[in-house]
Amino acid sequence: MTRDAGGTPEAGGLFWWRRDVRPGVTVAFTRARAGNLAFHVGSDDDAVRRSREGLAAAAGVAGFRFMSQVHGADAVWADDAGSAPTADALLSRGEPLAVMVADCVPVILAGSFADGSPAFAAVHAGRPGLAAGVVPEAVARLRAAGAAGLAAWLGPSICGGCYEVPAALREEVEAAVPGTAATTSWGTPALDLPAGVLRQLEAEGVPAHTDAAACTYEEHALYSHRRAPGEGRFAGLVWSHA
Secondary structure (H helix, E strand, O other): OOOOOOOOOOOOOOEEEEEEEEOOEEEEEEOHHHOOOOOOOOOOHHHHHHHHHHHHHHHOOOOOEOOEOOOOOOEEEHHHOOOOOEOOEEEEOOOOEEEEEOOOEEEEEEEEOOOOOEEEEEEEEOHHHHHHOHHHHHHHHHHHOOOEEEEEEEOOEOOOOOOEOOHHHHHHHHHHOOOOEEEOOOOOEEEOHHHHHHHHHHHOOOOEEOOOOOEOOOOOOOOOOOOOOOOOOEEEEEEEOO
């Protein structure tokens, strides 16, 4: 497992963090400045479409595939699904992918198939999905299709010091995903969702990078459902290029 520290977010622009993580593959996480990317938040669908189009233009792709996320553990292939499939992990053979979050953990997986084509996944790891195993499910589905050399990139999410939950819920999630139990900075029960994701990736033998991580509750350049419920969703992205 790789735990990067001290990474510098991209200054300004639409992206919080953006890197070419391997030849021909870019991973990025947007900031609030990129606009709300979720149709289910707010009521201005035209603004969401413009934000998505602007993001695609900035990345140099025709468009990103988004999911209708439901806090589950279903993983689907983008080329087998409709325009917005109901799932919490979207897989592709190089098609640009997006996952929307505003405190949950956005996880991007990238590897390759035997013919050298990219293997991608965009995963929405909120508390229910994490406990249900959406992260290992995405890894398993990619590997079953022949993907190898997988690595993961975790984006910004609420930290264990800020994600307060009832004590009983903390114990329930800890039982399902050991290592998630935490305590807030003010001394109450909490969950550390990124720690749980990292534990699951480690168990799957997938190296994980955290230099894009930040606490969404504390960082006002990012959307946070707990801090400002109706503001919007940012995205984790992966795409290929020449």
